[in-house]
Amino acid sequence: MIYMCGIIGVIDRSRQRMDGTGIRAALSRMDERGSGEGAGYAAYGAFPDLCDYYALHIFFDNPHETKPLVIEELSKWGTIEHQEEIPTFEQPGVRKVHIPWRFFFKPDPRLMPRSTTPEDDIVMYLVMKVNTSIPGALVYASGKNVAVFKASGWPEEVADFYRIQDYQGYLWIGHNRYPTNTPGWWGGAHPFNLLNWSVVHNGEITSYGTNRRYIESYGYRCTMYTDTEVVAYLFDLLIRRHGLSIETAVTALAPPFWDEIDRMPSKQQEIVRAIRLAYGPALMNGPFAIVVANHDSMVGFTDRIKLRPLVSGEHGNRLYISSEEAAIRTMEPGIEQVTMPRAGEPVIGRFLQ
Amino acid sequence: MAEIVRIDAEGMHYTPLNQAIRAAVAAGAAEITIDHVMGQRFIADGLRGSVEITINGVPGGDLGMFMSGPTCIVHGNCEHAPGNTMDAGKIIIHGSAGDAVAHSMRGGIIFVRDDVGYRAGIHMKQYEEKRPVLVIGGSARAFLGEYMAGGLILILGRKAAAPQLDRGLGSGIHGGKIIVRGNVDEKHLGVGAKKRELSHEERGEITPLIEEFSHHFGLDPLQFRDERYYVIAPASARPFAGKYTWEV
Numbered sequence: 079m080i081y082m083c084g085i086i087g088v089i090d091r092s093r094q095r096m097d098g099t100g101i102r103a104a105l106s107r108m109d110e111r112g113s114g115e116g117a118g119y120a121a122y123g124a125f126p127d128l129c130d131y132y133a134l135h136i137f138f139d140n141p142h143e144t145k146p147l148v149i150e151e152l153s154k155w156g157t158i159e160h161q162e163e164i165p166t167f168e169q170p171g172v173r174k175v176h177i178p179w180r181f182f183f184k185p186d187p188r189l190m191p192r193s194t195t196p197e198d199d200i201v202m203y204l205v206m207k208v209n210t211s212i213p214g215a216l217v218y219a220s221g222k223n224v225a226v227f228k229a230s231g232w233p234e235e236v237a238d239f240y241r242i243q244d245y246q247g248y249l250w251i252g253h254n255r256y257p258t259n260t261p262g263w264w265g266g267a268h269p270f271n272l273l274n275w276s277v278v279h280n281g282e283i284t285s286y287g288t289n290r291r292y293i294e295s296y297g298y299r300c301t302m303y304t305d306t307e308v309v310a311y312l313f314d315l316l317i318r319r320h321g322l323s324i325e326t327a328v329t330a331l332a333p334p335f336w337d338e339i340d341r342m343p344s345k346q347q348e349i350v351r352a353i354r355l356a357y358g359p360a361l362m363n364g365p366f367a368i369v370v371a372n373h374d375s376m377v378g379f380t381d382r383i384k385l386r387p388l389v390s391g392e393h394g395n396r397l398y399i400s401s402e403e404a405a406i407r408t409m410e411p412g413i414e415q416v417t418m419p420r421a422g423e424p425v426i427g428r429f430l431q
Numbered sequence: 432m433a434e435i436v437r438i439d440a441e442g443m444h445y446t447p448l449n450q451a452i453r454a455a456v457a458a459g460a461a462e463i464t465i466d467h468v469m470g471q472r473f474i475a476d477g478l479r480g481s482v483e484i485t486i487n488g489v490p491g492g493d494l495g496m497f498m499s500g501p502t503c504i505v506h507g508n509c510e511h512a513p514g515n516t517m518d519a520g521k522i523i524i525h526g527s528a529g530d531a532v533a534h535s536m537r538g539g540i541i542f543v544r545d546d547v548g549y550r551a552g553i554h555m556k557q558y559e560e561k562r563p564v565l566v567i568g569g570s571a572r573a574f575l576g577e578y579m580a581g582g583l584i585l586i587l588g589r590k591a592a593a594p595q596l597d598r599g600l601g602s603g604i605h606g607g608k609i610i611v612r613g614n615v616d617e618k619h620l621g622v623g624a625k626k627r628e629l630s631h632e633e634r635g636e637i638t639p640l641i642e643e644f645s646h647h648f649g650l651d652p653l654q655f656r657d658e659r660y661y662v663i664a665p666a667s668a669r670p671f672a673g674k675y676t677w678e679v
Contacts, residue, residue, distance in 0.1 A: 107470050110491070335598075341618070383599075384549040384573065387511060387530060402510055403529075404470025404489045416508065418529070418548050420597075421573065 083280035084108030084233075084254040085268075085388075086400040087369040088409060089376040089427040094395065095123055096250065098242025104409040105233035105252040108402055111280075114171065115262025116255030117236040118228025120219070120269040120276040121247030122371060128182045129223040131159050132201050135271075137176035137264055139214035145179070147212050155200050156185035164240065172231040172239045176216075176264050198273050198318060202297070205272060209301040216301070218264075219271035223373070226276065228267035236267075248429075251371050253278035260303045270302065270310040273318065274372040279306040280401055281386045284364030292359035312360055313370055324426060328379050330357035332422040335382065369399050375428040384421035391416040397427030436460045441467040445491070449473065456482050456501075470510070475503055492529075495522050498539070511548075514541045517563070523647050527569070536563040536582065544648045545569040545589075550577050555607055557581025566644050573597035576663065577621070580606040585640055587612045587655055600624060601663040605670055609663040610637055612655060620663065623670035629660035 086104050090096065101119060125133055134152070138144055141163075152158055164178040183201070190196035190203075205217045219226035225247070227240040233254045237243075253268035259282060260266060269276040283289060283305035290300050290308055296319070298311040309331075316327040333339075333354045339347055354361070365385030369378045378399035380388045390399045391406050393413045398406040403416045419425045436455040440448050448471055455463050460482060468474070468488030475484055476496040483502045486494075492511040495503050499518035508526040515534040522541045530548035533541050538561040546569040553574065555563050563582035568589045576584050579601060586609065588594025593613020601609055602621025610633065615626055629637075637660070645652035 110472055338598075384530065387548075389529070402470055402491070403508055404491060404510065407489060408469060418527075418546075418572070421549065 082111065082256040082258060084111035084401045084405065085252070085278040085280050085367060085369050086398070086405050086409075087249070087251040087278070087371060087376050087378065088396055088398050089249045089371075089429070090396050091427060091430045092395040093123065093248040093429055093431075095246035095248050097244070097246050098237060098250065100409045101250045101252045102234060102237035102242060104400065104405040105237075105254050107405045107408045108254055108400075109232060109234075111256060111401060112232065112254035113256045113262070114232045114235075115230050115257050116228070116264075116267035117231055117233040117253060118226065118255075118267045118269050118278075119237065119240075119242055119250060119252045120227075120271060120278075120371060121225045121242070121245050122249035122276075122373060123223055123247045124225035124245045125182070125223050128160060131182035131184055132197075132220055132222055132273075133224060134181040134183050134201070134204075134217055135164070135219035135226050136179045136181070136208070137216045137218060138179055139176060141177050141179065144212055144215045148181075148208055148215050151204060151208060151212070152181065152183055155189055155204060156183055158183055166239050167241055169231065169235045169239045171235040172229055175230075178229075195318065201273060202314070206297065206299040210299050216265050218302075219276075221271055221274050221276070221373075224271065224274075224276065226269055226271050228269065229264050230262050230267065249371050249376055251276055251278050251369050251376070253280075257304075258282065259305070263303070265302045266304045268306060269371075270306050272310045272314050275310045275313045276371045277306055277310045277313070277368060279309060279366060279368045281366030281368075281381065282364050283308060283362050283366060285362055288359050289362060309362070309368060309370070312362075313372075316357070316360065317372075324375060324377050325424060326353060328377065328422075328424040329353050330360050331362045332379055332382050333361060334422065367401060375426055377424045377426045378419065379424040380419070380421050382422040388425075389416050389418050390425045395430070397425070399425055399427075434460060435462045435464070438463065438465045439467055440465050440469070440471060440488070443471065445471040445473050449476065452478065452484065456480055468507070472510075475501055495520065514539070514563075514565075517541075518561075525648065530572075532567075533563065533565040533584075536565065537561055538563050540564040540566070542566045542644050542647055543568060547571045547575075550574045552576045552579055552582070552584045552609070554578045554580065555582040555584070557607060564640065566640055567594070568644065568648065570595035571597075574599040574602055574621070576601045576604055576607070576609045576624075578603040578605075579609070582607045583636075584609040585637055586610070587641070587644070589650070589654075601665075603671070604663070604665050606665060611661050611663065612658050613661075614659065615661045615663065623666050624663050625666040627662050627664065629662055633662060634660070 185200035187196035193199040286305040367386035367388040472491035494513040496515040502521040509528040511529040527545040532551040599621040601624030
């Protein structure tokens with residue numbers, strides 16, 4: 079039903095950074111949408127001093143056993159500039175079943191000579207390699223200058239567990255999970271991140287099987303036991319590797335109905351038909367509301383028949399997108415108007431420069 | 432206890448909030464004002480009697496669910512499904528509302544000054560003297576009156592020549608009717624829905640509703656008077672007979 083999962087995102091177009099206090103309060107406002115089994119946040123611009131390095135976030139079951147294996151793998155492909163256990167602070171409701179770690183990593187582009195984006199492709203390869211071949215190690219984030227904080231717990235507990243108020247970002251997204259089809263676990267908490275892309279999602283991707291087969295044919299591997307993972311990989315494939323615009327990617331993932339296409343002007347009809355035919359296996363079915371972040375923008379959209387809630391509002395240089403108006407107003411009490419985007423149509427906030 | 436009760440809902444969960452409302456009603460309050468409402472769900476759910484509740488802020492989902500008798504006046508927007516399975520009473524919203532407004536409503540009346548989201552009036556029903564009414568001042572998104580089984584939706588499209596509508600209007604409707612001010616594009620009609628002109632009797636039926644709507648929001652009812660109105664109703668007495676079962 080429409081009660082499950084709460085999502086929120088905020089982008090400051092002028093890249094003025096915000097600490098995690100506001101999004102923690104906003105996400106906690108939607109506690110009713112979760113079950114205490116998963117929550118998380120992503121902050122863009124969180125590592126300004128190490129912004130040229132890929133911030134590989136890893137959940138270790140037992141770092142003494144598995145960390146050397148990960149380091150061995152990373153060392154084959156580049157250099158580790160810095161590594162640290164991610165600071166955490168005990169919370170009554172969070173059981174620390176994994177040790178979160180981050181590596182700041184620089185891949186050697188000469189090792190992937192035929193790629194147009196060799197560094198990204200090396201990191202993508204490493205994420206899939208570690209997640210499929212080193213049990214007890216899960217890479218859950220791999221972007222430059224992006225911090226991801228997630229665990230099993232309520233939004234406010236997870237925020238305090240990582241002390242997100244100590245981090246600054248010019249774009250934040252957050253998620254409060256109510257797991258329905260698979261059990262809640264740390265790796266199944268949102269946001270899902272790969273390279274630039276971070277995704278929070280309310281709903282279910284009933285086309286998961288088709289979408290998974292499609293992206294796995296491009297080298298991605300699904301290892302998190304939940305559907306949202308494919309969305310991050312689809313964005314990476316369609317936008318980074320295929321060069322589509324955000325608008326076109328959303329048209330591919332949540333296209334208009336054929337009867338709507340039939341009524342479009344002929345040129346537009348031709349384009350949308352081509353997108354639907356080329357990206358049929360990328361089409362996402364089922365009820366969903368999604369916010370996707372990257373280093374250029376934040377985009378929110380729902381399924382074509384609007385089976386999950388999504389509202390947005392603007393204030394000054396900031397765009398907010400969330401499941402509930404109350405969450406937006408909690409973050410920005412001065413906001414004048416909160417509106418509902420049309421089903422399947424993206425709301426996009428871009429940085430000014 | 433005083434006849435008029437004020438509750439500050441700042442930082443309050445809906446359970447103690449509803450307990451405070453019920454305690455006030457049990458003590459004989461005629462009016463309750465709740466300030467700083469921000470996302471609390473289930474306000475006034477299952478509440479009986481004739482209390483008038485003024486809500487300042489943004490109430491969370493399912494405002495007035497199963498409510499039977501009271502009046503809720505909201506100064507702000509509503510989230511999803513205000514009036515869900517409401518039995519009797521009134522909800523007056525000085526703003527817009529989210530998806531599934533009046534979901535499965537079975538009695539009483541809802542007035543929304545501005546717009547409603549997707550699937551307003553889904554599964555509204557009626558039985559004998561119970562006949563729910565939803566009056567929308569602005570526009571509605573897709574699937575208005577989806578699977579409607581009874582009751583009345585009146586949509587006025589204030590500030591425009593006609594309300595902005597979308598696909599699936601009355602999709603699956605098998606009872607009740609949707610009355611629309613201004614023209615309705617045939618392409619928006621849902622499965623099993625048929626468009627016809629408003630009858631003289633039906634005009635008489637909507638006049639008091641327009642007057643009450645205008646009264647609540649301080650508007651001139653004349654602006655809604657001399658327009659064309661259309662009725663969206665089931666295409667036949669049993670539009671879906673034989674869809675899921677076969678009859679001999």
